[in-house]
Amino acid sequence: MKNKIIIFLSVIFLVATLNFISAQGIEYPQCCPLANNGAQCVAVPASECASNFAPTSCDSVPSCQAGVCVNIQSGECIENTPKIVCENSGGLFKTEAIHNIPECQRGCCILGQDTIFSTEIACKEAASKEGLNFNFREDITTSNACLGLSLTDEEGACIIKTDFETKCKRTTGKECGAEDSESGFVDLLENYVSGTSLTTEFFQGKLCTADELKTDCTKSEKTTCYKDDVYYLDTCGNRANAFNSAKYNTPLNSDYWTYIQNPSDICAPVTGGSSSAKTCGNCDYSSSTKCRSPQAEDPKPTNQQANFENICGDLKCKYKGKTYQNTESWCAQMSGTLWEENGPGIKLDLDGNYLISKDKMFNPEKYNLPGSEYVTQECYEGEVLNVQCKGQREQVCKQYEQQGRTRAVCEINNAESCTTLKNPTKDKCNALDDCYWLSGSSPIIGGNKDEGAVWSITKEELEKE
Amino acid sequence: MKIKRGKKAQLTIFIIIAIVVIAIVALLFMFPKLRTNIGFEKLQSPENFIQTCLEDAIKENVEMISKQGGSLEPSLNILYRDEKIQYLCYTPQKYQACVVQIPFLEKHIEEEIKNSIEEDVNFCFNSLKQTYEERGYAANLKKGEIVVELLPKKILTTMNYEFTFSKEEGTQKIGTFRVVVNNNLYELISIAQSIMNDEILIGDSFEQFYMDFYTWLKVEKERPGEDTTIYTLTDRNTQDKFKFAVQSWSFR
Numbered sequence: 001m002k003n004k005i006i007i008f009l010s011v012i013f014l015v016a017t018l019n020f021i022s023a024q025g026i027e028y029p030q031c032c033p034l035a036n037n038g039a040q041c042v043a044v045p046a047s048e049c050a051s052n053f054a055p056t057s058c059d060s061v062p063s064c065q066a067g068v069c070v071n072i073q074s075g076e077c078i079e080n081t082p083k084i085v086c087e088n089s090g091g092l093f094k095t096e097a098i099h100n101i102p103e104c105q106r107g108c109c110i111l112g113q114d115t116i117f118s119t120e121i122a123c124k125e126a127a128s129k130e131g132l133n134f135n136f137r138e139d140i141t142t143s144n145a146c147l148g149l150s151l152t153d154e155e156g157a158c159i160i161k162t163d164f165e166t167k168c169k170r171t172t173g174k175e176c177g178a179e180d181s182e183s184g185f186v187d188l189l190e191n192y193v194s195g196t197s198l199t200t201e202f203f204q205g206k207l208c209t210a211d212e213l214k215t216d217c218t219k220s221e222k223t224t225c226y227k228d229d230v231y232y233l234d235t236c237g238n239r240a241n242a243f244n245s246a247k248y249n250t251p252l253n254s255d256y257w258t259y260i261q262n263p264s265d266i267c268a269p270v271t272g273g274s275s276s277a278k279t280c281g282n283c284d285y286s287s288s289t290k291c292r293s294p295q296a297e298d299p300k301p302t303n304q305q306a307n308f309e310n311i312c313g314d315l316k317c318k319y320k321g322k323t324y325q326n327t328e329s330w331c332a333q334m335s336g337t338l339w340e341e342n343g344p345g346i347k348l349d350l351d352g353n354y355l356i357s358k359d360k361m362f363n364p365e366k367y368n369l370p371g372s373e374y375v376t377q378e379c380y381e382g383e384v385l386n387v388q389c390k391g392q393r394e395q396v397c398k399q400y401e402q403q404g405r406t407r408a409v410c411e412i413n414n415a416e417s418c419t420t421l422k423n424p425t426k427d428k429c430n431a432l433d434d435c436y437w438l439s440g441s442s443p444i445i446g447g448n449k450d451e452g453a454v455w456s457i458t459k460e461e462l463e464k465e
Numbered sequence: 466m467k468i469k470r471g472k473k474a475q476l477t478i479f480i481i482i483a484i485v486v487i488a489i490v491a492l493l494f495m496f497p498k499l500r501t502n503i504g505f506e507k508l509q510s511p512e513n514f515i516q517t518c519l520e521d522a523i524k525e526n527v528e529m530i531s532k533q534g535g536s537l538e539p540s541l542n543i544l545y546r547d548e549k550i551q552y553l554c555y556t557p558q559k560y561q562a563c564v565v566q567i568p569f570l571e572k573h574i575e576e577e578i579k580n581s582i583e584e585d586v587n588f589c590f591n592s593l594k595q596t597y598e599e600r601g602y603a604a605n606l607k608k609g610e611i612v613v614e615l616l617p618k619k620i621l622t623t624m625n626y627e628f629t630f631s632k633e634e635g636t637q638k639i640g641t642f643r644v645v646v647n648n649n650l651y652e653l654i655s656i657a658q659s660i661m662n663d664e665i666l667i668g669d670s671f672e673q674f675y676m677d678f679y680t681w682l683k684v685e686k687e688r689p690g691e692d693t694t695i696y697t698l699t700d701r702n703t704q705d706k707f708k709f710a711v712q713s714w715s716f717r
Binding site for chain 1 (some may be wrong): 561566567568571572573651691701
């Protein structure tokens with residue numbers, strides 16, 4: 001009986017001690033409207049608070065309650081903003097969820113040839129700033145559908161006629177026929193007298209160089225960059241078709257100089273470093289090419305081509321003896337992180353499963369050493385960018401192959417899931433993605449028994465003690 | 466002999482002329498106002514004068530504000546490589562989404578630019594008045610409101626200052642002055658705002674997505690401390706930059 005009482009009291013003492021440790025880890029709720037470092041409505045101890053410290057969470061402090069901050073003038077809706085911060089910035093504070101606030105409902109804002117997925121007020125604001133008319137479509141509720149709208153208005157040759165002259169501009173039918181488009185065309189006309197008649201006629205899908213349109217725009221060897229591709233310019237400065245040196249000499253009544261064609265119908269996409277860049281302007285960003293002025297790494301023209309001022313430039317990156325495609329990313333070689341034969345980083349399949357066994361990956365003497373940090377590297381337009389994962393390995397670099405390309409991301413290392421496991425066992429622990437059951441004899445634990453890592457103690461173990 | 470004396474006299478005259486020319490040039494360099502007073506320099510129109518006078522000041526202040534997270538004196542900041550960078554969203558707690566510190570970035574930056582150039586605006590308008598007076602005009606200046614607007618690809622500063630100047634030929638009055646500076650801050654801060662939303666939702670952002678979508682954009686992410694992320698957004702074409710800090714942590 002005496003023993004039982006001692007065990008019972010010990011259990012109570014132990015539970016109380018564990019609770020105390022746990023409570024210290026979690027921290028008591030606290031809210032500070034203005035911290036010493038200038039932060040507003042954050043949970044810091046009273047000693048770091050400049051005014052009105054409250055021993056409760058910020059959600060219970062009226063001025064620090066977080067909600068949606070609405071700018072009635074600009075239509076911006078910003079979530080997770082404390083009431084006091086919102087009101088001091090001239091915003092209207094709302095506690096409803098953002099999708100329940102009428103002012104924050106987004107739709108498709110059509111501005112000239114562009115679309116923006118925004119609120120109606122933001123749409124009006126953007127239109128007034130850009131000096132354009134707008135059309136707000138509230139029936140379009142996703143950004144992708146909105147983006148698709150910008151591509152539907154087809155281009156063609158817009159013929160502008162006055163009593164004295166005829167000009168041509170490559171534009172959309174909407175712009176060509178718009179009542180207010182007149183002001184935009186006046187700049188093209190050399191002899192326009194304000195108030196005299198000006199008419200426009202639109203030829204969808206045609207180029208200004210088309211022989212049948214009888215304009216004074218003809219082909220030229222000049223090129224320009226447009227949406228990543230290289231295009232010929234006509235003598236009036238309009239975009240013709242994507243650059244194809246073999247088609248330059250075709251007559252003006254040929255399809256190439258008559259109809260607007262998709263770059264992919266003109267020549268095969270140019271891949272990074274390919275010699276076809278000398279003859280074709282159909283650049284492919286995903287194959288590491290983009291229109292730019294020629295640089296050292298780009299192919300040189302074989303004979304001195306006139307006006308060779310733009311080319312599908314090579315955007316690949318060369319790094320530590322390997323060549324990476326544009327937009328490819330990979331885990332960097334950082335000492336003390338995971339570094340296997342196939343290169344650094346944690347390798348995953350497309351379902352997110354580890355490709356390396358946990359026993360290799362969690363070797364505590366070699367990998368994930370104190371102070372080590374993961375870094376991802378990305379190839380962007382010929383330049384290698386470093387992105388550091390969060391410190392103390394709160395994030396780790398995970399790498400996978402997708403459609404022949406290497407991709408790496410800093411992913412959260414969910415260490416919490418290991419420490420919050422109830423009645424941990426080796427199997428339960430190892431079943432969790434980011435956890436590994438270390439042997440008690442492991443130097444990292446400093447123990448000498450072949451037991452699992454101890455996060456709690458059971459009654460039976462206590463009795464054994 | 467006579468010929469020789471004539472040559473000597475000629476040489477002396479040339480030397481005297483050279484000394485006078487050098488003296489005049491030196492005077493013009495030492496006292497620039499003399500150049501306008503004696504008509505060596507054409508008097509600029511008031512609009513051009515203000516554009517020339519303010520453009521560099523606006524550019525410098527915009528650059529400073531842009532590399533400090535949108536604030537001239539960042540209230541909540543991290544000191545990184547000798548630069549104070551404003552936190553736009555911040556939490557000191559682990560596993561918590563950050564709390565927005567500057568909700569309407571565009572409006573905030575417009576206000577910051579306005580405050581930063583006020584002294585320069587006054588200086589330029591006083592110089593304008595003085596310059597016109599020195600050229601014989603009767604000039605009058607009435608100060609008004611300054612409005613800074615971030616617009617697509619440019620920053621427009623409108624000064625509703627009334628400047629009247631008159632001479633024998635008549636009086637002219639200008640009521641509004643506009644200075645345009647080419648800068649892509651408008652585009653960069655709208656992306657910063659999206660990144661801030663990502664940080665609130667997931668405690669991180671997908672910089673690759675932004676760079677894939679906006680091919681003119683470079684997003685650089687640095688982590689100087691445990692949980693702080695410093696973002697540098699760069700327009701690859703213009704090299705305009707916007708730098709800001711975020712501290713967030715979320716599993717949502």
